Amino acid sequence: MTHTQKRIITNNIVMVLSTLSAIIGIGFLFWILGVLVINGVDALSWTIFSEEGAPPGYEDSGLKHALIGQFMIVGVATLFGVPLGVLAGTYLSEYGQKSKLAETIRDISDIMMSAPSIVIGAFVYAIVVAPMGHFSGWAGSVALTIIMLPIILRTTDDMLQLVPSTLREAAFALGAPKYKVITQVVYRGAKAGILTGILLGVARVAGETAPLLFTSFNDNFLNTDMMEPMASLTVTMYNYATSPYEDWQKLGWAAAFILSMFILTLNILGRLIIMKRKGK
Amino acid sequence: MSLIIDKIFAHSTKLVAISVLFLVAWIFTVLFQHSMESMQALGFDFVTETKWAPNLEKFGALPAIYGSIVSTFLAMILAVPLAIGVAIFLSELAPAKLKSPVGVSIELLAAIPSVIYGMWGLFYFVPIIRDTFGGIGISMLTAGIVLSIMILPFMAAVTRDAMNTTPDILKESAYALGGTKWDVIKDIVIPYAKAGIIGSFILALGRAIGETMAVTFVMGNVHKISLDLTAPATSIPVTLANEFTEADTDLYYSSLFELSLLLLVISFTIISIAKFYFLRRTRVA
Amino acid sequence: MATIVDITEEKALEVKNFEFTYASADEPSIKKLNMPIAKNSITALIGPSGCGKTTLLRAFNRMHDLYPGNEYAGEILFKNRNILTSKEDLINLRIQIGMIFQKPTAFPMSIFDNVAYGMKLQGIKNKTELNDRVEKALCDAAIWKEVKDRLKHDANGLSGGQQQRLCIARAIAVEPEVLLFDEPTSALDPISTSGIEELVIELKKKVSIIIVTHNMQQAARVSDYTGFMYLGELIELGYTEEMFVTPKEKLTEEYITGKFG
Numbered sequence: 001m002t003h004t005q006k007r008i009i010t011n012n013i014v015m016v017l018s019t020l021s022a023i024i025g026i027g028f029l030f031w032i033l034g035v036l037v038i039n040g041v042d043a044l045s046w047t048i049f050s051e052e053g054a055p056p057g058y059e060d061s062g063l064k065h066a067l068i069g070q071f072m073i074v075g076v077a078t079l080f081g082v083p084l085g086v087l088a089g090t091y092l093s094e095y096g097q098k099s100k101l102a103e104t105i106r107d108i109s110d111i112m113m114s115a116p117s118i119v120i121g122a123f124v125y126a127i128v129v130a131p132m133g134h135f136s137g138w139a140g141s142v143a144l145t146i147i148m149l150p151i152i153l154r155t156t157d158d159m160l161q162l163v164p165s166t167l168r169e170a171a172f173a174l175g176a177p178k179y180k181v182i183t184q185v186v187y188r189g190a191k192a193g194i195l196t197g198i199l200l201g202v203a204r205v206a207g208e209t210a211p212l213l214f215t216s217f218n219d220n221f222l223n224t225d226m227m228e229p230m231a232s233l234t235v236t237m238y239n240y241a242t243s244p245y246e247d248w249q250k251l252g253w254a255a256a257f258i259l260s261m262f263i264l265t266l267n268i269l270g271r272l273i274i275m276k277r278k279g280k
Numbered sequence: 281m282s283l284i285i286d287k288i289f290a291h292s293t294k295l296v297a298i299s300v301l302f303l304v305a306w307i308f309t310v311l312f313q314h315s316m317e318s319m320q321a322l323g324f325d326f327v328t329e330t331k332w333a334p335n336l337e338k339f340g341a342l343p344a345i346y347g348s349i350v351s352t353f354l355a356m357i358l359a360v361p362l363a364i365g366v367a368i369f370l371s372e373l374a375p376a377k378l379k380s381p382v383g384v385s386i387e388l389l390a391a392i393p394s395v396i397y398g399m400w401g402l403f404y405f406v407p408i409i410r411d412t413f414g415g416i417g418i419s420m421l422t423a424g425i426v427l428s429i430m431i432l433p434f435m436a437a438v439t440r441d442a443m444n445t446t447p448d449i450l451k452e453s454a455y456a457l458g459g460t461k462w463d464v465i466k467d468i469v470i471p472y473a474k475a476g477i478i479g480s481f482i483l484a485l486g487r488a489i490g491e492t493m494a495v496t497f498v499m500g501n502v503h504k505i506s507l508d509l510t511a512p513a514t515s516i517p518v519t520l521a522n523e524f525t526e527a528d529t530d531l532y533y534s535s536l537f538e539l540s541l542l543l544l545v546i547s548f549t550i551i552s553i554a555k556f557y558f559l560r561r562t563r564v565a
Numbered sequence: 566m567a568t569i570v571d572i573t574e575e576k577a578l579e580v581k582n583f584e585f586t587y588a589s590a591d592e593p594s595i596k597k598l599n600m601p602i603a604k605n606s607i608t609a610l611i612g613p614s615g616c617g618k619t620t621l622l623r624a625f626n627r628m629h630d631l632y633p634g635n636e637y638a639g640e641i642l643f644k645n646r647n648i649l650t651s652k653e654d655l656i657n658l659r660i661q662i663g664m665i666f667q668k669p670t671a672f673p674m675s676i677f678d679n680v681a682y683g684m685k686l687q688g689i690k691n692k693t694e695l696n697d698r699v700e701k702a703l704c705d706a707a708i709w710k711e712v713k714d715r716l717k718h719d720a721n722g723l724s725g726g727q728q729q730r731l732c733i734a735r736a737i738a739v740e741p742e743v744l745l746f747d748e749p750t751s752a753l754d755p756i757s758t759s760g761i762e763e764l765v766i767e768l769k770k771k772v773s774i775i776i777v778t779h780n781m782q783q784a785a786r787v788s789d790y791t792g793f794m795y796l797g798e799l800i801e802l803g804y805t806e807e808m809f810v811t812p813k814e815k816l817t818e819e820y821i822t823g824k825f826g
């Protein structure tokens with residue numbers, strides 16, 4: 001056998017192996033997705049949205065409490081995280097630029113984005129839960145805000161940098177002060193990108209469970225007081241899925257399905273916005 | 281008037297930006313302060329002691345550290361070859377019609393929350409491990425496998441992106457010398473994208489070691505060092521998730537904070553290595 | 566019909582009724598093209614952007630096969646066989662017909678390994694043989710003196726002109742019969758360019774050369790034959806000295822006198 005023949009055979013073997021690993025990898029992932037959809041759709045019903053949690057065995061139990069809690073915790077986190085992140089990102093792109101301070105903030109934010117979220121939970125426990133003496137919706141929101149901040153900050157920074165500098169110069173040439181140039185010209189130019197960053201940031205924190213375990217904790221019933229422990233879809237999912245009761249497990253799958261669809265929708269929306277802008 | 285607003289705006293953006301640094305410093309400080317009691321009481325024994333028995337006021341973190349390392353190591357062994365295979369498939373092999381849909385679904389799967397992977401692991405993978413290896417199915421091995429599947433989409437997507445940075449003209453040059461696809465991948469694409477690929481693997485490692493929910497479901501939180509991979513085990517995040525709300529003494533509470541600090545330091549170090557040594561100037565979210 | 570000069574030498578390649586269609590296109594980019602390529606001489610391909618000259622060049626080593634869906638029709642004869650058939654052994658074909666690209670393409674490895682790469686692919690492992698042939702190729706590419714003391718260094722540390730000569734060394738190290746140059750000096754400064762041009766002229770003693778260039782002076786300086794292409798067709802192929810003075814076709818005349826393109 002010549003060397004070239006050997007090379008061709010090796011090539012074919014590797015190509016088969018690579019295709020096989022792609023099939024295995026993708027197979028696993030679609031298995032998870034399939035399980036999620038089958039169990040989720042099976043568990044869906046109107047009572048999921050209309051009823052609160054109930055002890056195992058009760059027929060009329062739902063996820064209303066968790067859905068509302070989730071919405072409030074993530075909503076408040078978004079309310080804080082987005083403006084703070086956008087402001088900080090504005091500093092990096094428009095004022096700090098390539099300065100040492102700006103580069104340091106960028107690096108630290110990048111690291112924060114991959115840091116373990118459960119540690120943020122422990123931190124918030126120490127600064128919010130312990131002094132208050134009890135778990136609360138606020139504590140959960142604070143934890144999610146901290147996780148969201150670096151994501152929004154870095155995407156804003158990146159998106160503002162994409163705005164051509166000639167646009168800024170043109171506005172300055174008309175005599176506009178810098179804050180007006182930024183808020184009226186630069187933000188407008190980067191609108192789609194910032195929006196995508198926000199969508200992805202919300203999607204990311206909406207799936208967080210670990211930092212909520214000991215901040216917002218959980219509540220099996222509807223509570224809209226942010227000062228009190230609050231249910232979230234993720235923690236509810238965790239509690240229900242690890243319970244021995246079949247009806248609770250079923251609710252857990254419904255929660256998993258609703259949450260995944262929400263997160264996937266945000267991700268797809270974000271992609272579409274970016275794609276539409278590129279298409280222009 | 282305009283000038284004042286201009287100054288206020290500039291300063292408030294700077295203030296918020298700097299607060300990010302302050303926040304990180306604050307996190308380290310708070311975790312450190314709350315770890316003090318355990319550090320003073322247990323000293324270095326904390327990381328070498330193997331017995332974790334809160335009721336006896338014994339806090340040895342070695343089983344959790346061991347579990348974190350072994351489960352992450354298992355996950356990496358399984359995920360790295362698969363990720364490379366998927367990346368090669370996506371960047372060099374797949375027909376144009378498959379490239380985009382498969383690529384996008386992999387990226388979307390990376391966005392699925394880890395709690396879902398954990399739940400899938402508990403209901404669908406634990407029984408398989410139980411039937412294959414005996415035992416209860418909740419084990420170090422299960423945790424490693426579920427973790428590997430969770431990090432696979434991220435690793436594959438980033439590896440593919442790194443491979444795609446190889447200029448076509450460089451690959452064509454190797455084909456023009458009579459190279460096969462595999463020759464071109466191993467001699468040109470992988471060496472060219474090496475820093476990016478290794479960086480993304482290390483970044484995935486940094487994430488895996490801090491991952492909580494994918495493993496909490498399937499690991500068992502048993503503080504025991506066992507060479508048997510099919511035995512239940514624990515890791516630092518699993519211990520935190522299971523025990524934080526149960527800590528009833530100051531030392532227990534403090535030792536959990538010391539675990540948090542330890543985990544933060546470990547992941548910060550790993551992520552920094554990935555970022556500063558391998559991914560300088562490239563950004564991987 | 567195109568005006569094609571009678572070639573008296575032996576032919577290295579012969580294009581017959583060649584058509585080429587890109588995967589995404591409805592119309593062929595090259596239409597019914599006939600063209601002989603003389604052995605041990607330099608044939609330049611000129612014409613405005615999009616005329617198909619690079620497309621034609623990349624057909625000679627079947628580079629188009631790297632991207633699915635591209636279609637060939639007609640024949641390209643090389644050593645009495647049509648290389649456009651699906652039976653063609655592409656690895657072997659590409660060893661015999663080498664290529665140099667628009668930009669230097671130093672591989673991410675040492676200078677030595679770059680030049681040895683093609684030989685290693687062929688399974689040559691003998692150290693002395695590799696050393697000898699690498700040295701010979703680097704000498705033939707007129708770069709040996711500059712790099713002989715740093716063969717183990719990363720090839721990306723060389724200048725653009727040096728890298729391009731390294732790529733030529735890499736291509737000739739496997740002793741091809743034909744070399745395809747795709748605008749080899751478009752990324753280089755004038756001094757490096759004249760170095761490469763001298764080298765190309767020197768190389769024709771051993772190989773047949775086809776060079777695509779957008780620079781008519783370059784075609785005039787280095788080539789023996791020049792083919793002028795326009796809108797996917799060969800308009801004229803003639804002796805370079807004659808064609809730039811007395812073109813036979815009106816289109817050729819307009820192009821070389823700068824009336825369009």
